[in-house]
Amino acid sequence: MTVREADAPAGLRALAAAMDVYKRVVTAPGMARSNPVRRSGFDLDVVVRAVHAEAADVISLTLERPGGERLPSWRPGSHLDVFLPSGRQRQYSLCGYPSDRRRYRIAVRRIADGDGGSVEMHGLRPGDTLRIRGPRNAFTFVENAPSYLFLAAGIGITPILPMVRAAGSRGRLVYLGRRRETMPFLDELPARADIRTDDEAGPHDIAGILATAKPGAAVYVCGPPPVLEAAQRSLFVINPTASLHTERFSALPVTGGHDFDITLARTGISVRAGSTETALEAIRRVKPDVVYSCRQGFCGTCRIRVLAGEVDHRDRLLTDGDRAGHMLTCVSRADGDALVLDL
Template structure:
């Protein structure tokens, strides 16, 4: 019997330690996406009208270099000329490494990011971070049902093409004029504009998914909430994957007082209001992006008070004295923020 050299024994111990830390969910950091991706400068190659109030941007490296690879469901952080940071799903072909494509619907009463995107022109330079993925496409499901509503088609479109014959796509919208990428859909896609077929019955639609199907839903809150209420009753062996483009409603909230230490201003946070929204009442320029607790843009230092952490990004260590104001709030009593 021979004894392995000391160097090999050490290598084996290192591999065992790696497996324990990085493949054991109980020990791995609870982060669904990378905290930061690739930071790159890109140029707007093309701006194209895709539907009423929807434009697509094709982005490329100024020197023509390849862009980082991505998988269906990925998004980019886009840094706009004003300094605003927003996140948009990649909706092009992952095989085309020389370009990225995003699509943005203009929201007249939004935070200004979509309006600014609609003002961009070919040749404009932007900074991006990513790709990152918080809406993972599981490519091993026996079958798929994709439900995209409106601009929710953007992350779903690459998934539907990747699923091929195993997938079925149902595309909802107010009217065909408001629905982008109608000319790029898989051949067997069901197009259901409200003005032609009526408002979709989401439970009835989800009931058509095969047992064990992976069901992907992206669209406005009423569509997502209906899917979350009924899928597992209708299809106990299926899996539900959702992505929203707006902030989730505040659940189990309570009012609390907030002090912004640098200015001394005080504000009352309502029971159904996010900490970020309360801050923006007195500091409209407060930075934010995802409003769902996973990008970290609104991370703020807390100098006093107990935090009810509701984010999906920060590790336990990072949560000591910091919070993401878009979702987290007081655990009881007032908070003092370094703002």
């Protein structure tokens, strides 16, 4: 929807006027700034070398450089952005060995009623090519903890698996799943791993599991939202000396939001962001190629300059100084009725 002065209220007409001046002065040929790009990680083309069935509806994919060159190094907890042939962009944890610089391994659970990304990944075959970005780490493994408790649920084992190897005898793994046949990488776990399934043990006592963490332990939890929420509610009550580290595989839900208008200054296009959607989701409806990655407010890939309007900052990255005139569109919103962005 294009802003039309005749239909717009006074506030938006003022924003539109400011936008017109901006386009004439700042976005003139040779003066326009390029879209923000990530400041860490790498963009690479890779080949799918192998596809293996790891469990019911779970496959692993081994990725290599076409010429066999070494891949960027990574640490436990790292993930890749994967750009699919359809244009979809997804994030997958690296679950191989950091010492192996010739190949990456990721795992994907097929979600039949999802938005199509996992189904497309399951359609890949050896020889197919992909574009990847990364590795990047937002789930950092603390190497000097006195002890570790790892709690993985379902596909949440993927970032946890390299951590378990790195922790060695200092770590304890509790791995939850519906049934053993749905749980990938069982044959790669240490002998002392505690495997608990719904069909064998019934509902899982998350608080009881966390109570086994030693004083000062680093506790890592990865799984569906109910598991993460239970850990966040109970760990520090049970063990106030522990540290909690979590990772989720989906964007945070929008809460306490309201509708607002976003104007993209470089084109003059305006779009309405709903109360339950992110600014990024609204922008992608009119600019599908806008850059983004984590969708959780920690990586900074979607950082954009704000030309007009107040921002409700909800990110975990920007400093107070950075927030003066910038926002992360994947989580932050307007603290008013409208924003004008440098897009």
